[in-house]
Amino acid sequence: MFCPFCGVQLGDAPKFCPSCGQNVGFLTERQPTDEPSEDDLIRAYFRKDHSNEVFRDFLETKHGIVMSLKTLKRRLKRLNLSRRANYTPLETVNAAITTELNGSGQLLGYRAMWQTLRQKHSLTVRRDNVMQALRLLNPTGVSLRHRRRFVRRSYCAAGPNQVWHVDGYDKLKPFGIAISGCIDGYSRRIMWLSSGSTNNDPAVIAHHYLQCVSSCGLPARLRTDCGTENGDMAAIHCSLREDHTNEFAGSLSHMYGTSTANQRIESWWSFFRKQRTQFWMDLFSDLRERHYFNGTHEPKCLVRYVFLGIFQKELDEHRELWNNHTIRPVRQSLCPSGKPETMYHLPHRFGGRDCGFPVDPQVLQEFKDLLPPTNSLCGDANLQAYFTNLERQSQLVPPINWPAAVDNYIRLKEMAGL
Structure with missing residues (x-):
C-alpha cells in the first residue's frame, strides 16, 4: 500500500503517512459494523471516480446528506482530493x-x-x-x-505415455454402432479405436484398456470424463499404479473431468467425422429414409451383425493411416510435430522421454479374469444366433465392402420380417 500524497510505501494499516504526515486512514477498510463518516463517504465516492454532481446525488439519495456543490468542492479541497493536482x-x-x-x-x-x-x-x-x-x-x-x-493455453506433455485420453463416440449410436477411442497426449497416436454394441459397459472399456496396456505399457496418467463406463478402467489403472512412488502414483494417476476439457480426444473426433464417420452416417440415414431402418432394437442388432466387421476393418485402417501421417508444426503448440508413430516410439528424437511403466502380464491376466465376458458381436445372443441361421439358409456370403453389406442387410431384414 502506498501513500497517495507522497508515494511512500506504507506499513500495516497506518493512520498517518510517516513521510508527509497526511491522514491515510481511509486506505484501510472499516469494519462492517462501523458507521462511515461524511469524509469517508466522500473519499469512497471520489476513489470510484464519480463526478461532483453524482457525488451529491449519492450522498443525498443513499445517506441522507444534503450538501451544496460549493460545500462539496470545499470538502474535497480540505481532504486533498484532486484529479488534476498532487x-x-x-x-x-x-x-x-x-x-x-x-x-x-x-x-x-x-x-x-x-x-x-x-x-x-x-x-x-x-x-x-x-x-x-x-x-x-x-x-x-x-x-x-x-x-x-486471444491467448490460449498450450497443451504440454513430457513424452509418450504421460497422459492417455479416453472417450466414447456416439454419433453412430442411433444406428446401433458405438465407438471407444484412446489417444496419447504427447504423440497424438491412437492407442485403440474399437466399435461394438456399446461403449457404456465398464467391462468393455476395461477390456480395451487392458489389451492396450499389455502391448504398449502402463501410462503415467489417465484422463476420462465422468461417465460410469470408465469406473472399472479407472480402478484398474489406479491399482496398477499403487506401488509406484512418483507424484501421480495411486489414485492421483487418474483424472476425471468434463468432456469439453478432454481436448486431445475431443478435438480428434472432429477429424474422425470429417474423414470417416460422415460417410457412414449418410449411408445409414439413407437406409432409414428408404424405410429399411426404424431405430428399434432388432434393426440395430442386424446393422451390427452385418456391418460391424467391415466397419471395424475401416477403423483399423484409419487408425494406421492417422498414426503414420505427418502432423504439421503449430506455432503456439508445446508438443512436437511429426508422425505420431515416430513420436511415440522414438521420443528422444523430439526432446521427449517415455513416461510409461512396465507391467507384469500375469497381473493383467488376473484383472482380465475378474471382468465379466463382453457382449456378443450383435449385442443380443439370441438375435445373433437367429441371424446366423438365416444367413446359412440363404447362403449369403459375408460382405467384403459396404455395397455387399447393404445388400445382405436388406435381404436379411426381409427374411426376418423386421
Missing part, C-alpha cells in the same frame, strides 16, 4: 503496476489499469503515463492486445 510519483505508479502485472492485472489494457490504480490503489495519475508505463513494463501484453489476439 500527482503520484511515477516510481510509485510503476511499483503499483508491477504488483498488478504479477496477477490477473497482466490482462488489463491501459484504460483498465488506470482505473485500477485510481480506485484500488488511490493513486492520482495521468492516463497517458499509465499507457507509457505499460509499454515499458509489459510490452508482450501490449503487443497481443494491439493485435486483438
Whole structure:
C-alpha cells in the first residue's frame, strides 16, 4: 500500500503517512459494523471516480446528506482530493503496476489499469503515463492486445505415455454402432479405436484398456470424463499404479473431468467425422429414409451383425493411416510435430522421454479374469444366433465392402420380417 500524497510505501494499516504526515486512514477498510463518516463517504465516492454532481446525488439519495456543490468542492479541497493536482510519483505508479502485472492485472489494457490504480490503489495519475508505463513494463501484453489476439493455453506433455485420453463416440449410436477411442497426449497416436454394441459397459472399456496396456505399457496418467463406463478402467489403472512412488502414483494417476476439457480426444473426433464417420452416417440415414431402418432394437442388432466387421476393418485402417501421417508444426503448440508413430516410439528424437511403466502380464491376466465376458458381436445372443441361421439358409456370403453389406442387410431384414 502506498501513500497517495507522497508515494511512500506504507506499513500495516497506518493512520498517518510517516513521510508527509497526511491522514491515510481511509486506505484501510472499516469494519462492517462501523458507521462511515461524511469524509469517508466522500473519499469512497471520489476513489470510484464519480463526478461532483453524482457525488451529491449519492450522498443525498443513499445517506441522507444534503450538501451544496460549493460545500462539496470545499470538502474535497480540505481532504486533498484532486484529479488534476498532487500527482503520484511515477516510481510509485510503476511499483503499483508491477504488483498488478504479477496477477490477473497482466490482462488489463491501459484504460483498465488506470482505473485500477485510481480506485484500488488511490493513486492520482495521468492516463497517458499509465499507457507509457505499460509499454515499458509489459510490452508482450501490449503487443497481443494491439493485435486483438486471444491467448490460449498450450497443451504440454513430457513424452509418450504421460497422459492417455479416453472417450466414447456416439454419433453412430442411433444406428446401433458405438465407438471407444484412446489417444496419447504427447504423440497424438491412437492407442485403440474399437466399435461394438456399446461403449457404456465398464467391462468393455476395461477390456480395451487392458489389451492396450499389455502391448504398449502402463501410462503415467489417465484422463476420462465422468461417465460410469470408465469406473472399472479407472480402478484398474489406479491399482496398477499403487506401488509406484512418483507424484501421480495411486489414485492421483487418474483424472476425471468434463468432456469439453478432454481436448486431445475431443478435438480428434472432429477429424474422425470429417474423414470417416460422415460417410457412414449418410449411408445409414439413407437406409432409414428408404424405410429399411426404424431405430428399434432388432434393426440395430442386424446393422451390427452385418456391418460391424467391415466397419471395424475401416477403423483399423484409419487408425494406421492417422498414426503414420505427418502432423504439421503449430506455432503456439508445446508438443512436437511429426508422425505420431515416430513420436511415440522414438521420443528422444523430439526432446521427449517415455513416461510409461512396465507391467507384469500375469497381473493383467488376473484383472482380465475378474471382468465379466463382453457382449456378443450383435449385442443380443439370441438375435445373433437367429441371424446366423438365416444367413446359412440363404447362403449369403459375408460382405467384403459396404455395397455387399447393404445388400445382405436388406435381404436379411426381409427374411426376418423386421
